[in-house]
Amino acid sequence: LPPRPRRVVFDHDGAPDDLLSLLLLTRYGHVDLRGVAVTPADCLPGPALSVTRKILDLTGRDVPTAVGTLPGRNPFPLEWRIDALRADALPVLNRKDPDIGPADALPAHERLAVWLARTPAPVTVLATGPLTNLAWCLEHHPGLESRIEEVVFMGGALDVAGNVLRPDHDGSAEWNVFWDPDAVRRVFDSAVPVTMFPLDVTDRVPVTMDLARAFGRAYGDPVGDLAGSLLALTFGTLETTGLAYCCWDSLTTSYLAEPGICAFETVHCDVITRGVSQGRVLRRAGGRAVRCAVTVDAGRFYRHLLDTLAPDGR
Ligand code: AGV
Numbered sequence: 001l002p003p004r005p006r007r008v009v010f011d012h013d014g015a016p017d018d019l020l021s022l023l024l025l026t027r028y029g030h031v032d033l034r035g036v037a038v039t040p041a042d043c044l045p046g047p048a049l050s051v052t053r054k055i056l057d058l059t060g061r062d063v064p065t066a067v068g069t070l071p072g073r074n075p076f077p078l079e080w081r082i083d084a085l086r087a088d089a090l091p092v093l094n095r096k097d098p099d100i101g102p103a104d105a106l107p108a109h110e111r112l113a114v115w116l117a118r119t120p121a122p123v124t125v126l127a128t129g130p131l132t133n134l135a136w137c138l139e140h141h142p143g144l145e146s147r148i149e150e151v152v153f154m155g156g157a158l159d160v161a162g163n164v165l166r167p168d169h170d171g172s173a174e175w176n177v178f179w180d181p182d183a184v185r186r187v188f189d190s191a192v193p194v195t196m197f198p199l200d201v202t203d204r205v206p207v208t209m210d211l212a213r214a215f216g217r218a219y220g221d222p223v224g225d226l227a228g229s230l231l232a233l234t235f236g237t238l239e240t241t242g243l244a245y246c247c248w249d250s251l252t253t254s255y256l257a258e259p260g261i262c263a264f265e266t267v268h269c270d271v272i273t274r275g276v277s278q279g280r281v282l283r284r285a286g287g288r289a290v291r292c293a294v295t296v297d298a299g300r301f302y303r304h305l306l307d308t309l310a311p312d313g314r
């Protein structure tokens with residue numbers, strides 16, 4: 001069954017798997033990518049915007065981009081945020097002088113509002129970083145709710161441990177929610193349908209050496225080489241943090257092409273915005289209905305990545 005065509009606005013935060021997600025989106029023939037917003041969360045915004053535009057240029061996509069300025073309450077570690085600098089310097093993205101025009105005059109939250117207001121039909125908002133820009137749009141332009149057919153969000157940890165490991169936190173939160181818990185609250189308070197990919201499923205799709213070697217077998221094509229290089233940037237995460245780097249965002253993105261990779265349940269959710277559990281998304285009877293991915297066919301996901309980005313690596 002071919003996936004259904006969608007108009008998509010992508011809001012990402014510049015980490016290697018966000019960039020892998022962007023690369024996937026450029027390969028999806030059924031996706032009409034209307035705009036890419038960069039949230040300055042798990043990245044340095046300048047390099048993250050630059051690498052975003054280089055990826056769109058490499059793949060021949062003429063898509064408007066914007067960079068965010070709204071701050072989150074809980075900053076990401078600088079050691080993670082610098083990855084966008086490394087990605088921006090990869091040889092495959094620097095084969096020619098950048099012919100990159102002036103930056104958008106509007107910050108991402110205002111630009112997102114314009115993209116939503118001007119869309120001829122409702123769009124899917126794919127968010128692989130915090131929901132800050134979207135929450136701002138809903139708060140300041142409530143009429144935009146009807147312009148959104150679905151929010152597809154990587155975030156949360158329902159029945160598994162979170163990935164925020166800090167002395168002042170109980171470890172129950174996932175980072176995209178933790179960066180700006182109020183934004184998730186604002187989106188939950190709206191009527192837009194939310195499909196969420198929590199750590200419960202993304203934990204099952206770690207970046208592995210097998211996956212890296214599959215990209216090696218396909219070496220020699222710019223898109224596949226970029227994907228393999230982005231994966232290589234993630235190695236060492238387990239050794240430095242105790243937690244594996246997973247295909248958090250690319251699993252979420254693959255839903256647009258192969259929605260059957262995960263199985264879903266409607267879960268009534270709440271989000272904790274203060275205190276030692278801030279950023280935790282939990283089940284609560286009577287809470288906001290969220291369509292949550294609960295199981296994943298990991299083999300099928302890895303095959304999808306390779307089929308889409310490096311078919312010779314199969
Ligand atoms: O919590 C997962 C989110 C995903 O959107 N990000 C990374 C992905 O882009 C934050 C994150 C959690 N652990 C990390 C993260 C790590 N070890 N390194 C970098 N980012």
Ligand code: CA
Pocket residue numbers: 012013014015017018042128129249
């Ligand atoms: Ca991300």
